[in-house]
Structures are given as structure tokens and as C-alpha cells.
Amino acid sequence: MNPLLEQSKFQTRRALLFNGLRGLGGIALGSMLGADGLHAAAEKSSAGFALRGTHFPPKVKRVIYLFFSGGPSHIDTFDYKPAMRKIHGTELPDSIRNGQRITGMTSGQKEFPCVAPMFEFERFGKHGTWVNKNLLPYTSQIVDDITIIKTMNSEAINHDPAITYINTGTQQLGHPSLGAWLSYGLGSLNQNLPGYVVMISKGRGQSQALYSRLWGSGFLPSKHQGVNFRSAGDPVLFLSNPAGIDQATRRKMLDGIAKINQAKFQEVGDPEIHDRISQYEMAYRMQTSVPELMDMADESEKTFELYGPSSKKKGTFAANCILARRLVERGVRYIQLFHRGWDQHGALPQNIRMQCEDTDQPSSALVQDLKQRGMLEDTLVICGGEFGRTIYSQGKLTETDHGRDHHGRCFHTWMAGGGIKAGIEYGETDDYSYNILKDGVHIRDFNATILHQLGIDHERFTHRHLGLDQSLTGVVEKAKVVQGILA
Secondary structure, three states: OOHHHHHHHHHHHHHHHHHHHHHHHHHHHHHHHOOOHHHHHHHOOOOOOOOOOOOOOOOOOEEEEEEEEOOOOOOOOOOOOOHHHHHOOOEOOHHHHOOOOOOOOOOOOOOOEEOOOOOOEEEEOOOOEEEEOOOOOOHHHHHHHOEEEEEEEOOOOOHHHHHHHHHHOOOOOOOOOHHHHHHHHHOOOOOOOOOEEEEEEEOOOOOOOOOHHHHOOOOOOHHHOOEEEOOOOOOOOOOOOOOOOOHHHHHHHHHHHHHHHHHHHHHHOOOHHHHHHHHHHHHHHHHHHHHHHHOHHHOOHHHHHHHOOOOOOOOOHHHHHHHHHHHHHOOOOEEEEEEEOOOOOOOHHHHHHHHHHHHHHHHHHHHHHHHHOOOHHHEEEEEEOOOEEEEEEEOOOOOOOOEEEEEOOOEEEEEEEOOEOOOEEEOEEOOOOOOEEEOOEEHHHHHHHHHHHOOOOOOOOOEEEOOEEEOOOOOOOOOOOOHHHEO
């Protein structure tokens, strides 16, 4: 027996089996996908890929989300009530807590003493909005331009599920982020920059971890995931050419890779291959567009003064706010700034003061800057975290040492921009800032409202996955648009 002949026969059988299985797999997959075929399945939603026009006229074109990771205390910022001074030091009544779930960090506490804010509050604006004037002197000056939602709520009481919930619409992992949904549905307004950009800054308090899945694409095509701009080195990893490689060489390399990928697509029909090609091309274009974006030499001194003393320092929240404005000027659809350090279980008066020093002026400046440039009317600015903090003290009840635990029953988020009422407070909580009395806004409702402002009906914007028409606002639970905050 000729061993070479036997080897040849073996390879032929293996190739036959491989091609046969691949063919059967293709038939089975084609059957599951129906007449539209493989490519249509990857792009399929109830309204189609890059919505063929929005469901109704949009109020805004883009979104800037200032996300304060860790849970800012609503009690120490906006939800002040004079009655808090009277209940300071008293035990949280069982009738208020009402058996509600609390975290493991305070479940062992024998006492739950209420603690009023250690700061001065004052009424600002036409409607007399209560604002902590010590912590938020700049935000207090724009209350007539923003709506403060006082009754945001979530079932999650720990950081990871809570921040996953508000960013992806579910506590389960593997789902697309809000920005990915928007990129998938609306596409980009600028072909030389990503449609979804993320920037991260760190405050001087205790920081919770952030994970790339918070801006990931989940089960949507990978090209819709957020691009994380870094503050040191290259803004985007691997954007620069390696040593010895010029633009002409890189162009030839990309053309060659594109031919290989296209051949592979013809062979297996995987739409993710086309996404890979488009991402290579985006990276090539970004080699020119990103350095121009990040170079703030053309910004005036007046602008830097508006955003505050740290605005010239790369990686600060203030500098990222300026970059966010530059990104929306260039047509980027969704920008999310994560600022870490709001998890204040102890020494809250000191730590929240430092956090607000970093964020108060730049947040206010961003709204003012967009407004004076005529861009606020078609830009939605959002500012908030994954939950709030408890009225009862965690740790020592002193002016400097006390902290507050997580509280998802009610917390605050403010919004400004096109189609949003200006200068109002929406919703009402009890005197303990513990329970909602009226007009609760679940985070599903909040996400539905964001989509609505961009011209998207959240019930009609879905993607078929695992046999379900998945959506940002959930499959089973019913979300509603918060009409009371819409102009």
C-alpha cells in the first residue's frame, strides 16, 4: 500500500466531511434566517439597519451622557427638604423602609440613624429649585436650563448590576449598550469618526471598576461598540503606524486584508467579516481625524476659563467635556463621559466636595457652551449615576466621617437640550428621600424617553436574538416615554 496515496485519500475524506458539514450548517442557518439570508439577519431589526428614516421627527441629533459612576448622593445635591433637619439623628422608621432590600454592607447594622446634609441649600432659578450651593455653585446657575428628574429608580442595589442595568437596559451581561443601539439604528453623522465615543476620568474618591461591556455592542454587530478615547499616549490603541510603516504602505496592507476578508465572506457568508473591513477603514480615516480632534490649540482662553482650571489637563473631566463638545460639532452621535469616584460609604462630606469640585463647573459650562453656539437645541445632555444614597448613615454619625449606602429606590438625573422642558423638577419623594410619592421614572422609561427624543419608537426598535425581539427597554417589562418632561 502506498502511504502517500493513503494520506491523499485521508485528506480528501476530511475535506469532503468538512465541506459537507459546512454545507449542512449553511442550509440549516439559511432555513432559520429565512428568505432575507445571512446578511439581512445581521442587519435585521423591526425598522432595519441604520433606520430608513426615524419613526417620527427627532427633537435631537446627538447625546452627551455625563455618567457619574458610583452613585452620587441625591440627598446632598438636589433633593433637599427642610424636614431633614428635624429628623437628623433619629432612627429610620420601619414604615419608611417597609422591609425593602438593603445591601450586605448595612444589613448587619443595628441602628439606621438619619443624617441630614452637612451643607447649605438655597432656592435658585425662576421656580425656586433647591440646590446645594456649597457643592454646586455653577450648576445652580443653570437650573432654568435643565430638568431634574427626582424619581429615577432601579431594582439593582449593587454597582455592577446597577450600572449594567442603566447602560444596557438589563442586569444580564451580553446586551448592547445604549450607544450601540443608537449606532445600530441611526448610524453615524461623520464617516471619519466613530458614532459612539467613550471617555473616562477619575475623581479623588473611592472608584468602582468599569468594564468595556458597558459600552459594548453585545449581540449587535461589533462595529457598533463604543470607542474608548484614552488620555495618555495614542487616543485610540494601535491607531498610529508602527515604526517603518508609512501611510502608503498601510493603505496597501489594508487593501490586501480587505481582499482576503472579502474572499472569506464569499466562502462562509459571515456578515461580521464586513464589519471587520469597515472597522479597518475607520481606523485608517481616524489617523487624520482624531489628532485634529484632540488638538485643542484652537480653543480660546475664554473657553478654558468657562470649563475651569483643570480643562487644559488631558484626562480630566473638564477636558473631556470640551472634547465632547468638539465631538458633537463633528457629528458624533453619542458621547459618554464616565467620571469615577462617587461611591461614598465613608467621609462623604469631604469626598463629595472633591467630586463636585471636579465636575460642577465643567458640567454647567458644557450646557452654556452648547447653548451659546446654538447647539443645545439639537443636543441632549444627560447627567446622573446608577443609583443614589441612603438617608441613613453608614459608619459614624459625625459631620466628617459619615457615609451613605446605595439606594436605588429613588435618585436624581438631570437633562438639558432639545425637546426637554427647562427649569422644572419632575417627581416627588418623601421627606426621607427614600420612597417615591408620585411620578416615578424607571430606568427603562428613561431609556425609552432618550430614544423618543431621537425619533425612535422603543417598541418598534428591536433585534431578533435567541428567539426574542430584543430591545433596549426590555422584552417582558413595559416601558413608557416620560411625557411630563417633554417640551
